[in-house]
Amino acid sequence: MLSVVLRQTWACSITRTPPHVRLRLGPRHSSTSTSGPNYDLIQLLTRYKAEAEASDARNPYKVRAYERAIKVVAGMDEPVRSGGQVKRLGGVGDRIAKRIDAFIANVSYVPTNTTQKTQRSHTSAVADNGSDDGKDEHKDKGACSQYVIHALQLVPGIGRTRAETLYHAGCTSLSDLIKPEFFDLLTPAQQICARFAGCMNSTVTLEEAESVHVALAFLSSHATRPDTSRRNQPSSNDVTLLIVHPFEPALKPPKDSYDSAQKPPKPRPTQFYAVGDTFVHFSQNVHNTALFLDVVSPLESRGLIVANISGGPQRWRGIVRIPECVEGGEWEGRAERLSQIRDQRGDYRRLGIFFVPKQCQGAARIVLTGDIEFLRDVNSRAHRLGLRFDEYGLWKWIEGEGKWEFLYGESEEVIFGELGMDYVHPARRNFTFLSGERPRGRPKKNSVDDQSTDSACNRRSGVDLVETAQPGRRKRGRPRKVPLQE
DNA sequence: ATGACTGCGCATCAAA
DNA sequence: TTTGATGCGC
DNA sequence: GTCAT
DSSP states (O other), rough: HHHHHHHHHHHHHHHHHHOOTTTOOOOOOOOOSSSTTHHHHHHHHHHHHHHHSSSSOOOOOOOHHHHHHHHHTTTOOSSSOOOOHHHSSSOOOOHHHHHHHHHHHHOOOOOOOOOOTTTOOOOOOOSSSSSSOOOOOOTTTTHHHHHHHHHHHTSSOEEEEOOOOOOOOOOSSSSGGGGGHHHSSSOHHHHHHHTTTGOOOOOOOOOHHHHHHHHHHOOSSSSSEEOOOOOTTOOOSSEEEEEEEEEOOOOOOOOOOOTTTTTOOOGGGTTTTTTOOOOOEEESSSGGGHIIIIIIIIHHHSSSEEEEEOOOSSSEEEEEEEOOOGGGOOOOHHHHHHHHHHHHHOEEEEEEEEEGGGHHHHHHHHHSSSSSHHHHHHHHHHHHHTTTEETTTEEEEEETTTTEEEEEEHHHHEEEEHHOOOOOOGGSSSSOOSSOOOOOOSOOOOOOOOOOOOOOOOOOOOOOOOOOOOOOOOOSOOOOOOOOOO
């Protein structure tokens, strides 16, 4: 079902759509139960949940309340007869029970303000003026602070804590972020994002991710087959790309030795391609990497990448401007893109690039697309076979020499095969909890989607970068053992 | 009426 | 270079 | 939103 959403989004034009329109599940009131006896009701609750998520002043507990309700309803094996019936099962209270009753009676639910007189401190002050409920009394201090804090969190890298800190420091809007007094409260990475805050105020849609993908494939002949990381959830804040390169770097074997008596090591994706290769903030010599020279730099000069956050030989992060279509379905030209960037127009997103050796691309795809549970399973299978699986691929323990020997990492299918698994489609490697569906057991075998890749060539390009953000010093990291005297 | 509400993977940063 | 604390994000 | 206070 995720893929259906994908396809629909793709079909849309690239131009921006209002945030509240995208990714909605279409209304579907037919009584055909696609799955389970309460399919329609679950769809309804899912819509309510989405609504709660999209709302300004979003209350995460409200969202979870709907999730709980969905779970409860999904767990029933007979059609729901009344709200009270569900309520008795726990986790569902008055409000949702009433909604269920309204659904059963086939009348539209009007939020009765029986319990709360100050119901809905719903400030729809900005951007989302789709649902004008008439009443906008955002005099309310609480609602106002909630609104600001919520808005600040739209910047990738800024979460609840930082948003609250900023708010209490007097920051009242996204545009305030670039004022020095608030700017200095941010980490370097956050500062970069803050500069584009005004143009990043919604989550990434797959259509956007795809347009970057397309533009990349189209524009850069040298780097082969960029592939949007297929786990990209619609709600994700970044676009993630995987680019295969033709070099054959020395692969770093796992550090520890093999011990069949021990439990398999827990996957540490943090270390993805970062062992001994620091993924540092952009200030140092990362400019001479192939990733930077062959990929980042050309993309920058072509008006796609607009800023760097951090980088290393195998990973990069920064800001990308989503390319747009002009009238007639044509892509903007390079000059147009550059000019848009100069004026800070368009949509900007955080972009991550993984630069992966060809011989390891299958393993890399698995690591990047699998969720933690799935990778744990892969790991333990490898372990049982005396193997080790990591982002490079499969390793075999050589008893005599006491070291790991690299076996294979190029194709996902072969890796799964070696581990005695059927091919698992990327979409099934994570758990999407849509409509209360739970990942029971391992995902089923699915059709093969092939990603053939070919080689890349080398190219230099002399674009220089003028990016470097300076410190927003704060206390971080390991505390001193001996406290400092003031 | 009012407040608490579940917890962890991962990135990041700086001390050790 | 490694480690531990912290915050972000889901 | 729900639930316990």
